[in-house]
Amino acid sequence: MEYLSTRNNKFFVDSAQAVLSGLAPDGGLYVPRKLPEIDVEAVLKMSTMDMACTIIGALLPDIPDMDELVRRAYTGKFETEELTPTVPAGNFTVLELFRGPTSAFKDVALCMLPQLLTAAKTVKGMDEDILILTATSGDTGKAALAGFADVEGVKICVFYPHGGVSKVQRAQMVTQEGRNVAVCAVEGNFDDAQTGVKNIFASSINGRLLRGNRCRLSTANSINIGRLAPQITYYFKAYADLLSRGQIAMGDKVNFCVPTGNFGDILAGYLAKKLGLPVGTLVCASNANNVLTDFINTGVYDRRRPLHKTVSPSMDILVSSNLERLLYFISDGDTELVSKLMGQLNSEGIYAVPRALRQAIQTEFWAGCCDDARAQQTIAKVFKDCGYLCDTHTATGWAVAEDYVNQVNDGRPMVVLSTASPYKFPAAVLSSLESVEGNDEFKQMERLQEVSGMPIPKNLAGLDKKPERHTNVIPKDQMLEYVTRL
Numbered sequence: 001m002e003y004l005s006t007r008n009n010k011f012f013v014d015s016a017q018a019v020l021s022g023l024a025p026d027g028g029l030y031v032p033r034k035l036p037e038i039d040v041e042a043v044l045k046m047s048t049m050d051m052a053c054t055i056i057g058a059l060l061p062d063i064p065d066m067d068e069l070v071r072r073a074y075t076g077k078f079e080t081e082e083l084t085p086t087v088p089a090g091n092f093t094v095l096e097l098f099r100g101p102t103s104a105f106k107d108v109a110l111c112m113l114p115q116l117l118t119a120a121k122t123v124k125g126m127d128e129d130i131l132i133l134t135a136t137s138g139d140t141g142k143a144a145l146a147g148f149a150d151v152e153g154v155k156i157c158v159f160y161p162h163g164g165v166s167k168v169q170r171a172q173m174v175t176q177e178g179r180n181v182a183v184c185a186v187e188g189n190f191d192d193a194q195t196g197v198k199n200i201f202a203s204s205i206n207g208r209l210l211r212g213n214r215c216r217l218s219t220a221n222s223i224n225i226g227r228l229a230p231q232i233t234y235y236f237k238a239y240a241d242l243l244s245r246g247q248i249a250m251g252d253k254v255n256f257c258v259p260t261g262n263f264g265d266i267l268a269g270y271l272a273k274k275l276g277l278p279v280g281t282l283v284c285a286s287n288a289n290n291v292l293t294d295f296i297n298t299g300v301y302d303r304r305r306p307l308h309k310t311v312s313p314s315m316d317i318l319v320s321s322n323l324e325r326l327l328y329f330i331s332d333g334d335t336e337l338v339s340k341l342m343g344q345l346n347s348e349g350i351y352a353v354p355r356a357l358r359q360a361i362q363t364e365f366w367a368g369c370c371d372d373a374r375a376q377q378t379i380a381k382v383f384k385d386c387g388y389l390c391d392t393h394t395a396t397g398w399a400v401a402e403d404y405v406n407q408v409n410d411g412r413p414m415v416v417l418s419t420a421s422p423y424k425f426p427a428a429v430l431s432s433l434e435s436v437e438g439n440d441e442f443k444q445m446e447r448l449q450e451v452s453g454m455p456i457p458k459n460l461a462g463l464d465k466k467p468e469r470h471t472n473v474i475p476k477d478q479m480l481e482y483v484t485r486l
């Protein structure tokens, strides 16, 4: 199947190459030239694993044995065989995406990506090893480490800001086992780490370092179509759950509210809709970093503003990469326009879409934002009213979903996507429920378990007792040096 860059409609690669490359040579993102046909009613009757095989297989047909790859990726790794269960809570249905090996929704994609990448390598006859470089603000790093640990022919190196992630997130990363993994703290913030990684790529030639390590460089970032495709499955799964509970009849429209950062998760919902799933409105929820709220409401994307540090750090982002794919689809594949807008974003930090495009976006999406105080009030309220404990990112989604219902009131069922376990952010979650003393996040976890009765996920329990294997801290100008020695 042919993929093209969002910025150029004259250059095509197949789906295996799109997964291997990640980013197109012109800096655009890969999109399928034509979306595949899917028998939606048949898919909705399948198990989650079979749904994943069908959907990922349809989007990436040049990667063989999808059935085998999906089973290898997911079997035994999630708390439940349905991978992403749904739970009715109050007026909403919560879609729990955090039941995977690292308790973050990124597991859904990052369990699958190593399988796709190694299969694509084989198809393309590539015999070099791949070195995955990732800068993380917390969640992606651990999910990528867990996904790639001990995968043949791949190494992974994760950089995180020293003192810039939660204690739980740090413990998750520095205790990572596996013979092909490296984790290193960088003196600086997340932007410094990310810039360092970009510089390493920029100083490489054709993705190869000039000295030291001879691997081909790649990333586990959500611009890769191999990360996006697996996320479409859980929209079908949630719809199937509503059907089987008798909450909807086949064909009824369902709204989804998505706590959004890089726009990957919500874009997967848009693709589910384009593949024929009866999706109503996609509600885009942001925290105080509300660039997307403004964009969807006004058609102007303006990243020229300070980045706020919030209690939902995985959504602290000013440039949402995957929005580029939405612009492509919604403009009916106008690569010239997308290329122009992305150029403006790069040079001026701002762009405005044509009026017709803004209107088209507003028929599919609705956007709102929620600050930290309201997110924490929402955690307390949802727990008190529904007995359901959610994390800070999910609470942001919940609050914005309420705004949507109050303002639009279309009577359709609302599914709120839950993107992290509350135990990944124990300080912010516990302090929403009661006053908290001290800053021992592992004690707070225990207390949260007492208060909520919800068990601490296995991968997080006892993390503070595991040996720390990766304790390097380096200045930000030594990242390249570090990588050459891997």
Ligand SMILES: *Cc1c(COP(=O)(O)O)cnc(C)c1O
Residues within 6 Å of the ligand: 104, 105, 106, 139, 140, 222, 259, 260, 261, 262, 263, 264, 265, 266, 314, 315, 393, 419, 420
């Ligand atoms: C990454 C992440 C998000 C944002 O998802 P995008 O696909 O980047 O929009 C939201 N919540 C959590 C917990 C995350 O880790």
